Amino acid sequence: MIFFIFLSIFMIVAHLLITAAGGMISERAGVVNIALEGLMAIGAFTAATIHFFMEAAGFGRWDLPLALLAAALVSTAFTLIHAYASISLNADQTISGTGINLLSTGITIFFSQIFFHADRTLPFQMGLLPDATGFYPTLWIALAVILISWFMLYKTPFGLRLRACGEHPNAAASVGVNIFGMRYFAVLASGFLAGLSGACMVLTQSIQYTSNTVNGTGFIALAAVAFGRWKPLGIVGSTFLFGLASALAVLAHDFFPRLLQHLPAEVFNIVPYAITLLALVIFSGKNYAPAADGKPYVTRGS
Numbered sequence: 001m002i003f004f005i006f007l008s009i010f011m012i013v014a015h016l017l018i019t020a021a022g023g024m025i026s027e028r029a030g031v032v033n034i035a036l037e038g039l040m041a042i043g044a045f046t047a048a049t050i051h052f053f054m055e056a057a058g059f060g061r062w063d064l065p066l067a068l069l070a071a072a073l074v075s076t077a078f079t080l081i082h083a084y085a086s087i088s089l090n091a092d093q094t095i096s097g098t099g100i101n102l103l104s105t106g107i108t109i110f111f112s113q114i115f116f117h118a119d120r121t122l123p124f125q126m127g128l129l130p131d132a133t134g135f136y137p138t139l140w141i142a143l144a145v146i147l148i149s150w151f152m153l154y155k156t157p158f159g160l161r162l163r164a165c166g167e168h169p170n171a172a173a174s175v176g177v178n179i180f181g182m183r184y185f186a187v188l189a190s191g192f193l194a195g196l197s198g199a200c201m202v203l204t205q206s207i208q209y210t211s212n213t214v215n216g217t218g219f220i221a222l223a224a225v226a227f228g229r230w231k232p233l234g235i236v237g238s239t240f241l242f243g244l245a246s247a248l249a250v251l252a253h254d255f256f257p258r259l260l261q262h263l264p265a266e267v268f269n270i271v272p273y274a275i276t277l278l279a280l281v282i283f284s285g286k287n288y289a290p291a292a293d294g295k296p297y298v299t300r301g302s
Contacts, residue, residue, distance in 0.1 A: 005247065011204055013243035014138040015040075015197040019221035020228070020235045021142075021149045022193030027230060028153060029186030030166035030292040032095030035082050036194045037218025038104030041211075042078055043071035043195030044202040048121040048209035054301060055124050068199045075195020076188050077250040078104075081221060083187040087180055090296035101218075105211060112209075122212040127203035138200040145193060150232040162186060166290035169297045179297050192237060194218065222244075223276045229288040238279075245275040 019036050026033040033039075054063035082100055087114040110120050116122050130136055153159040164172035165182045173179050196235040201217065202209050220242050227241075228234030248271065 003134065007136075008128070009240075009243050009247040010139050011136050012246045013239050014136065014142040014204075015201040016217065016221050016224060016239040016243050016246075017142040017236065018138075018145050018193050018197035018200065019218060020202065020224040020239050021145050021232070022190035022197070023225045024228075024230055024232070024235055025149060025162075025193075026186045026190035026269060027225060027293050028166045028290055029162050029183045030169060030290060030295065030297065031083075031086055031183050031187050032093045032097070032294045033079075033082060033187055033190045033194075034094055034222065035079070035100035035104075035218075036097075036190065036221055037214060037216070038097075038101035039075045039079060039191050040214045040218045041104040041108055041196035041203065042196035043075040043198030044213050045111070045121065045198075045209045046074045046195070047071035047199030048124065048202045048206075049111070049115060049296060051127070051203065052122055052124045052208075067203065068152040071199035072196040075198065079188055079191025079194075083184050084189075086296070087183045087187065090298065093294055093296075095254070097207070108209070121208045123208040125207075127207065128200070138204055141196070141200065145196075146232050146236060153232070163290070165297075166292050168291050171222045173297075173299075183297070193297055197221075220272060220276055223280055226281055226289070227261045230290065241279065242272060242276055263298050 010121060013100075023033055023036055023284070040121075047070065050070050051063055051067040052064065059066075070178070077101060081103075082093075082096050085096040086093040111116060112120055128136055128138060153163060161177045162182050162185070164177060164181050169179045172182075198214060198216075202213055206213055224235050224238040224242055227238040296297060
């Protein structure tokens with residue numbers, strides 16, 4: 001029973017951690033990507049659709065890796081909208097991201113109607129299964145993502161330049177750093193990881209994509225970035241906390257039926273979001289965000 005609980009926790013933590021890593025990279029470069037929720041939805045829809053058709057066509061073991069890759073690439077393409085608006089046009093980053101979140105709901109349902117004649121994808125037979133250790137492979141993907149992110153940000157000159165774009169972009173530009181290029185890379189990387197995360201989510205927790213598949217996970221990942229103080233180790237801890245809350249919301253009624261049987265299901269559904277808000281309130285204090293986070297970069301003389 002304990003192993004099953006941890007299996008569920010790490011399954012949820014995996015896609016939270018992947019999304020939060022993308023959000024951290026974007027904000028470290030100075031761009032808030034509030035569109036993570038919508039990008040996850042686009043990735044989840046893409047993965048579910050491609051996996052369904054490839055599974056039906058009998059493509060074997062290659063359908064799942066291709067579904068993951070396609071989800072990440074399609075989500076990256078949609079992220080270009082946010083990158084161009086917020087970086088090249090200096091648009092409000094919150095409004096730009098919110099637009100993608102709204103667009104994702106309509107566009108996934110629209111293509112579901114085209115491909116499946118319904119407001120959701122048709123269910124597939126088999127998604128990502130636990131490996132020989134008992135854990136889902138998405139956990140190892142998440143660990144690889146956070147390790148690569150840490151190494152890139154703190155152990156390479158490229159990472160130093162990227163962090164400088166989020167702290168002191170004018171100083172970085174004065175020594176030849178391409179602020180626009182760095183920010184484009186960071187935003188596109190966050191879109192790639194959000195799409196990958198959405199694919200991991202739908203292929204482990206569900207058998208089809210619906211409009212409720214992501215269900216606020218992207219916003220919890222954004223909270224995990226802030227709660228983790230924009231650092232890789234910090235977001236590992238925060239995503240584990242929020243993943244634990246989400247898992248308990250799912251498992252509490254099964255493991256404590258006599259104690260909780262009279263409570264409505266809605267009580268369990270709000271637990272992850274309530275804990276997220278409570279954690280942010282309790283641990284809020286000094287602002288650890290990059291100094292230029294969310295601020296457009298305007299070149300001198302423009």
